[in-house]
Amino acid sequence: xxxxxxxxxxxxxxxxxxxxxxxxxxxxxxxxxxxxxxxxxxxxxxxxxxxxxxxxxxxxxxxxxxxxxxxxxxxxxxxxxxxxxxxxxxxxxxxxxxxxxxxxxxxxxxxxxxxxxxxxxxxxxxxxxxxxxxxxxxxxxxxxxxxxxxxxxxxxxxxxxxxxxxxxxxxxxxxxxxxxxxxxxxxxxxxxxxxxxxxxxxxxxxxxxxxxxxxxxxxxxxxxxxxxxxxxxxxxxxxxxxxxxxxxxxxxxxxxxxxxxxxxxxxxxxxxxxxxxxxxxxxxxxxxxxxxxxxxxxxxxxxxxxxxxxxxxxxxxxxxxxxxxxxxxxxxxxxxxxxxxxxxxxxxxxxxxxxxxxxxxxxxxxxxxxxxxxxxxxxxxxxxxxxxxxxxxxxxxxxxxxxxxxxxxxxxxxxxxxxxxxxxxxxxxxxxxxxx
Numbered sequence: 162x163x164x165x166x167x168x169x170x171x172x173x174x175x176x177x178x179x180x181x182x183x184x185x186x187x188x189x190x191x192x193x194x195x196x197x198x199x200x201x202x203x204x205x206x207x208x209x210x211x212x213x214x215x216x217x218x219x220x221x222x223x224x225x226x227x228x229x230x231x232x233x234x235x236x237x238x239x240x241x242x243x244x245x246x247x248x249x250x251x252x253x254x255x256x257x258x259x260x261x262x263x264x265x266x267x268x269x270x271x272x273x274x275x276x277x278x279x280x281x282x283x284x285x286x287x288x289x290x291x292x293x294x295x296x297x298x299x300x301x302x303x304x305x306x307x308x309x310x311x312x313x314x315x316x317x318x319x320x321x322x323x324x325x326x327x328x329x330x331x332x333x334x335x336x337x338x339x340x341x342x343x344x345x346x347x348x349x350x351x352x353x354x355x356x357x358x359x360x361x362x363x364x365x366x367x368x369x370x371x372x373x374x375x376x377x378x379x380x381x382x383x384x385x386x387x388x389x390x391x392x393x394x395x396x397x398x399x400x401x402x403x404x405x406x407x408x409x410x411x412x413x414x415x416x417x418x419x420x421x422x423x424x425x426x427x428x429x430x431x432x433x434x435x436x437x438x439x440x441x442x443x444x445x446x447x448x449x450x451x452x453x454x455x456x457x458x459x460x461x462x463x464x465x466x467x468x469x470x471x472x473x474x475x476x477x478x479x480x481x482x483x484x485x486x487x488x489x490x491x492x493x494x495x496x497x498x499x500x501x502x503x504x505x506x507x508x509x510x511x512x513x514x515x516x517x518x519x520x521x522x523x524x525x526x527x528x529x530x531x532x533x534x535x536x537x538x539x540x541x542x543x544x545x546x547x548x549x550x551x552x553x554x555x556x557x558x559x560x561x562x563x564x565x566x567x568x569x570x571x572x573x574x575x576x577x578x579x580x581x582x583x584x585x586x587x588x589x590x591x592x593x594x595x596x597x
Contacts, residue, residue, distance in 0.1 A: 163569050167221055170194050177205050191226050208579045220407065220570065224257060224562050225398045232478035236396060237261070245485035250391040250555070251275065251361045254333055257396055257562040278334030279355040279364065281342075282312045289346050298343040298550040299428045305339050306332075307421035317415040319568055328416040329561045336554045337361065341368035344547055362388040365554075370542060382496040383541055386489040390534055393482040394552055396559025397475075402426040402433070406560040407567045408576040416564060423560045424553045433549040436535035439470030440504075440545055443535075448503065449510045456511075460520055470532030471515055472525065479527045486533035487512075493540045508536045 170188035173196055174181055182205055185197040195218045198209055211217045226235045234241040237256050244253055248262075255263045255271050263271060288308060292301050309331075310317050316328035342352050345368075353368045363379040366387065371377030397403070405426040409419040427433035446455050458466040473480050499505050512528055515521045538548055567573055 163223070163566065165221060165572075166190055166223070175201075175205075177207060180205070189221070192228065202579075208581070210581055214404070214578075219399060219404065219576075220567065221572070222399070222563070222566060223260065224566060225396045225559070227398050227475060229473075229475040230477050232476055232481050234397075234481045241393065241481050242485055245389050245392050245482075248392060249361075250388045250395070253392050253395055254558040257558050258329060258333075258565070274330055275334045275361065276355075276357050278331050279338050279357075281335050281338050285312065285339075285342075286352060289342060289352075292346065294346070294349065296347075298340070298347050298547055299424065299553070301343040301346065302340065302550050302553060303421055303425050303428070305343070306336075306424055307418060309335070309417040310415045313417070317417070319410075319413060319415065325416070325565060325568065329565060332416065332420055332561055333558050336557045337365040338368060340547075340550050340554045341365060343550060344369050344543075347544075347546065360384070362391065380496065382492055386493045386537055387541060389485055389489045390537065390551070391555040393486060393530055393534075394555035396556070396562065399563075400432070401429070402556065403560060403563050406564050410564045410567050411573060411576045416561070419564050420557060420560055423556070427553050427556065428549060433552045435469065435531035436538065436552070437545045437548045439532050440535040440539060440548075442469040443504050443507050443511070446507050446511070449506055452507065452511055452514060456514060456518070468511075468515075468526070470535065471521070471528055473529045476529070477525060479525075480529040482530040483528055483533060486530050486537070487528070490533040490537045490540075493537050497540055499540050502540075505536060505540065508532070 167187045167189060169185065171186045173184045173186055175184055176182075182201065184201065186194050187197060188194045202208060209217070224237065226238075227233065236244060236253065237260055239256065239262075244256075248256075251272060252263065252268060254275075255268065285305065285308075288305065289301065292304070313328070313331060316324045316331060318324045338355055345352050351373060353371050353373075355364050355368060359367060359379065363384045366379055366384060367377050399407075402423040406419045406423040409422040410416075414422075430438065446452060455466070455468070458464040459468045494500055494505060494509075500509065512532070515526060515528055521527070535545075535548065538551065539545070543551065
């Protein structure tokens with residue numbers, strides 16, 4: 162069990178129906194203090210009302226910290242920009258899972274362990290063929306990841322720390338293979354087995370884009386860009402999909418089922434589909450000469466149009482992931498010589514407008530990670546239908562770290578949100594022949 166770092170920070174007083182209630186206030190190591198309302202219902206027979214839980218801390222976590230006003234994102238205390246520049250995705254996985262950056266020996270062992278788990282059960286190939294060829298990759302991903310518990314019975318006992326670790330390693334290792342198989346099935350090409358001599362992201366690119374008829378050589382610039390995308394998407398605190406994983410896990414569900422639940426939630430266009438939406442917007446704009454028209458529509462509140470990939474619900478400042486993603490986006494465009502691509506020309510010009518136009522600067526509508534990652538993934542050769550599946554691949558390690566933390570939290574209870582009921586009051590049953 163992990164040690165709590167919550168510290169007392171005073172109390173707040175609530176007067177309700179003539180009675181006073183003292184509510185403890187606690188402080189974490191960073192971020193705003195929290196008001197402890199756990200005993201409020203028992204004491205005062207009253208719930209709090211917080212749709213979307215946007216003002217409610219559902220858990221104590223040691224993993225990821227966000228300060229949206231200051232544009233801060235940290236994994237285990239490390240700034241996301243530093244990790245994107247200096248780390249690798251696999252090293253970041255170790256950090257998220259174990260809390261510290263690994264020593265050289267620890268990294269070598271972890272790398273070896275993940276590499277040995279990259280193959281999937283051969284019967285899964287048959288499982289894929291049960292899907293229609295035109296099935297969305299996320300539909301396939303939901304089904305296949307959920308089915309892993311039917312193939313790996315020896316790592317579903319959540320009370321056994323060793324089984325939890327094996328399941329964690331399996332999920333991190335097998336998601337690239339599973340996602341690559343979903344892509345190959347989607348485009349009608351044969352599955353490609355992982356190659357142990359390649360790194361994590363290099364292996365994934367090869368499984369996606371190689372064919373048996375030709376030798377495939379991984380481009381290091383493209384591999385670095387995709388590795389950076391994975392790092393930047395690895396975790397993002399208690400978002401919708403992470404909260405879904407924790408809620409599913411609170412019931413005691415096995416880890417494969419919990420991650421499948423997270424994938425299902427991520428599929429929603431309001432969550433994981435933002436980079437796809439940004440790319441569709443660029444397609445709608447079409448050509449550089451139409452950018453002023455769409456910028457004018459974005460400024461007109463009555464138009465109902467908004468530029469996708471600009472601003473962020475959490476970050477009221479510049480998205481700290483966007484700068485690292487911008488660097489990689491331009492590196493890929495330069496490497497592949499794609500600056501003449503009509504769609505990418507629109508993106509580059511729109512980026513210039515957003516970074517210089519006083520309206521965008523005043524409203525803090527800076528290009529966010531979804532804007533740059535959509536451009537980059539398209540340049541890498543992925544269809545838009547694969548974008549959310551790639552997001553799921555990267556976020557899996559964050560989900561696992563959060564699930565593992567939830568399991569080890571001595572204060573964890575099964576999730577049970579409350580409600581304010583506004584339906585009918587008690588009614589008498591009327592037989593069908595007497596109803597009017």
